[in-house]
Amino acid sequence: MTTMQLKKLTDSMDELDKSLLKLLAERNHLAIDIIQTKIAANLPVRDTEHEHQLLNMLLCEGKKYHLDELYITRLYQIIIEDGVLTQQKMLQKHLNANTQKTAKFAFLGPRGSYSHLATRRYADMHFDQLIECGCRSFAEIFQQAEDGLVDYSIVPVENSSSGSINEVYDLLQKTNLHIIGELALPIDHCILAAGDTDLSHIDTVYSHPQPFQQCTQFLAKYTHWKIIYCDSTSSAMEMVANINQPNVAAMGNKAGGELYGLKVLAHNFADQKENITRFIVLARKPIDVSRQIPAKTTILMKTGQQSGALVDALLILRKHNIAMTKLESRPIHGNPWEEMFYVDLQGNLSSVDMQAALKELSAITLFLKVLGCYPSVSLLPMI
Structure with a gap:
C-alpha cells in the first residue's frame, strides 16, 4: 500500500x-x-x-x-x-434557580493536580467561568469555603485502588460545610521527566503519597528509586521541572505534565486497571435535589458501644429499603476507642422512606448528622 x-x-x-x-x-x-x-x-x-x-x-x-x-x-x-x-x-x-455563571473553587495543589483536573471537569459541567484557588492541604481547602473565600471546595474521598482518604473523612467530622455534588475521575498515573530519558536512569521520584500507594507493583520493579513525598502531584511536577535533571521524575498525570513541560516515560501502571478517584464538592449551604434524578444522601452517626448497636442501625435502613453504597468508620478525636460512622445512602433526603429511616436512626444513635444530599454520578449499569 x-x-x-x-x-x-x-x-x-x-x-x-x-x-x-x-x-x-x-x-x-x-x-x-x-x-x-x-x-x-x-x-x-x-x-x-x-x-x-x-x-x-x-x-x-x-x-x-x-x-x-x-x-x-x-x-x-x-x-x-x-x-x-x-x-x-x-x-x-x-x-x-441557579443563575451563577462564575464560581471560585478551592482544590489541592497548584494547577495540574488530579484535584485541579476534577475541579475543571465539574466546573465545566455547571458554570461558564472558573476561578481557581490551589491549596497546600486538605484543611486549607475546607477552611477556604468555611471562611467564604471560595464558593466551593473539592476534595478526593476514596480511590478504587488505595481506598478511603482518612484525612478528608476526619475533616468532614468537624466541618459545617455540606456535600452538594460528587465526581468520579479516571486516574492514569504517569512517570514524567524533564526530557527524553530511560526509566533505568531515574533514581528519584516525587509525588503525593496516594499515587505511590496505588502503584506498588510497578514501583517494586524499581527498588533503587528514592521516593519523596510532596503535598500534591502538581507540586511534584513543578519541582521536577525546576530541577530539570534526567535522573529525577514525578508521578502525576499527562495533562499536568504538559503544563510543566514534562514528557511521559510510562503510564497506565496502577495496581488496579480500573483506577478511579471519587471527589466530593462542598459548599456552605445545602442544595435541594430533584426527585426526578438519582440521588445520594451521606450521613454521619455515632452508635452506642453495646453489642449489635451498628447492626440495629443498618437494619433500619433495610426496613425502609434504603441501599447503602459505603460505610466508613473513623476514630473520634479525644474519645479513645470510640468511632464515628460515615454512611452513603442511595436515595433523596426528602423522600418519605429516607425521612422515616433518619427519624428512627435518631432515636437509637448517640449522634446523627446529614452531611449532604446530592445528585449521584454512580449510575447503575444497564445490564
Missing part, C-alpha cells in the same frame, strides 16, 4: 469521526428537549426499561455489522450516562 493510499484511507476515517461527533451533538440537543418535557410532566430522568430495550435493539443491529456486543454495551453505557448527567444538571438548575 502506498503512502498516498494510506492517507486517503485515514482521511476517510477522520471524516467519519467528525460525523460521529456531529451525531453525538445532535443527540445531546435531543436530550435537552427531552428533559424540558420531563420537567413539565414531573417524570424521572432515567427510564431503565427503555435503556434495556434500546441496548437489546442495538445489539441486534450490531450483529448485522459484525460488531462486538461488549464494545456496543460499553459505548452506549457512556453515551447514555452522559445524557442522564446532562439532564440531571438541567433539572438541578431549574430546581435551585
Whole structure:
C-alpha cells in the first residue's frame, strides 16, 4: 500500500469521526428537549426499561455489522450516562434557580493536580467561568469555603485502588460545610521527566503519597528509586521541572505534565486497571435535589458501644429499603476507642422512606448528622 493510499484511507476515517461527533451533538440537543418535557410532566430522568430495550435493539443491529456486543454495551453505557448527567444538571438548575455563571473553587495543589483536573471537569459541567484557588492541604481547602473565600471546595474521598482518604473523612467530622455534588475521575498515573530519558536512569521520584500507594507493583520493579513525598502531584511536577535533571521524575498525570513541560516515560501502571478517584464538592449551604434524578444522601452517626448497636442501625435502613453504597468508620478525636460512622445512602433526603429511616436512626444513635444530599454520578449499569 502506498503512502498516498494510506492517507486517503485515514482521511476517510477522520471524516467519519467528525460525523460521529456531529451525531453525538445532535443527540445531546435531543436530550435537552427531552428533559424540558420531563420537567413539565414531573417524570424521572432515567427510564431503565427503555435503556434495556434500546441496548437489546442495538445489539441486534450490531450483529448485522459484525460488531462486538461488549464494545456496543460499553459505548452506549457512556453515551447514555452522559445524557442522564446532562439532564440531571438541567433539572438541578431549574430546581435551585441557579443563575451563577462564575464560581471560585478551592482544590489541592497548584494547577495540574488530579484535584485541579476534577475541579475543571465539574466546573465545566455547571458554570461558564472558573476561578481557581490551589491549596497546600486538605484543611486549607475546607477552611477556604468555611471562611467564604471560595464558593466551593473539592476534595478526593476514596480511590478504587488505595481506598478511603482518612484525612478528608476526619475533616468532614468537624466541618459545617455540606456535600452538594460528587465526581468520579479516571486516574492514569504517569512517570514524567524533564526530557527524553530511560526509566533505568531515574533514581528519584516525587509525588503525593496516594499515587505511590496505588502503584506498588510497578514501583517494586524499581527498588533503587528514592521516593519523596510532596503535598500534591502538581507540586511534584513543578519541582521536577525546576530541577530539570534526567535522573529525577514525578508521578502525576499527562495533562499536568504538559503544563510543566514534562514528557511521559510510562503510564497506565496502577495496581488496579480500573483506577478511579471519587471527589466530593462542598459548599456552605445545602442544595435541594430533584426527585426526578438519582440521588445520594451521606450521613454521619455515632452508635452506642453495646453489642449489635451498628447492626440495629443498618437494619433500619433495610426496613425502609434504603441501599447503602459505603460505610466508613473513623476514630473520634479525644474519645479513645470510640468511632464515628460515615454512611452513603442511595436515595433523596426528602423522600418519605429516607425521612422515616433518619427519624428512627435518631432515636437509637448517640449522634446523627446529614452531611449532604446530592445528585449521584454512580449510575447503575444497564445490564
